[in-house]
Amino acid sequence: MAQTLAGRDQWYVVHVLSGQENKVRENILKRVKAEEMGDVIYDVLVPTERVSEIKKGKKSETTRKFFPGYLIINMHLLxxxxxxxxxTWYFIRDTPGVIGFAGTKDRPIPMRQSEVESMLAQMKEREEKVKPKISFEVGESVKV
Known part of the structure; x- marks a missing residue:
């Protein structure tokens, strides 16, 4: 799916059931294909990052959502x-697990282009670079 930023095709924040982000994303993608909505819904993202943690002396990498409970969708909504x-509005609203759009009750507000570019860059950076699950600041007190 293309990541379009032009014209009426904009990115929107959709509130979904927390913990169900990937399931809702898959539901939307399946419905887009089945109901031939690919001409108005272009991309559905669950912003994630790779984190490392040490459990029982072993280092492991996991994926963590950095906007839990939200999907970012590129679509033609206006x-x-x-x-x-x-x-498009009812297609997304009627998807199981979707709570609503960010914005007013009856008017979703699209993300600004600068926000979209920042988020996409952040996603790419966080996917490439693994960061520790728990981070500390210089001068912060820790208990060992």
Missing amino acids: DENNQLVGR
Whole structure:
């Protein structure tokens, strides 16, 4: 799926059941294919990062969501008159596990392009570089 930033095709934050982000993402992607919605829904992301932790003396890497309870979706939701495209709105709203859109009750607010670019860069950086699960700041007190 393409990561489009132009025109009416914008990124939106969708609130989903916490812990169900991947399941809801898969549901949306399956429904996009089954209901031929690929012309209006382009990409569905669960922003994650790789973290390392030591358990019982063994180092392991896991993936952690950095916006738990939210999906970021690139879609065509507003027409040229800035009105909601009902087909897309109801498609997302009727997906099991979706709570709603970020914004007002009846008007989702798209992410600013600068926010999208920052988030995508952050995702790429966090995917490439593993960070410790627990981090400390210089001068912070720790108990051993």
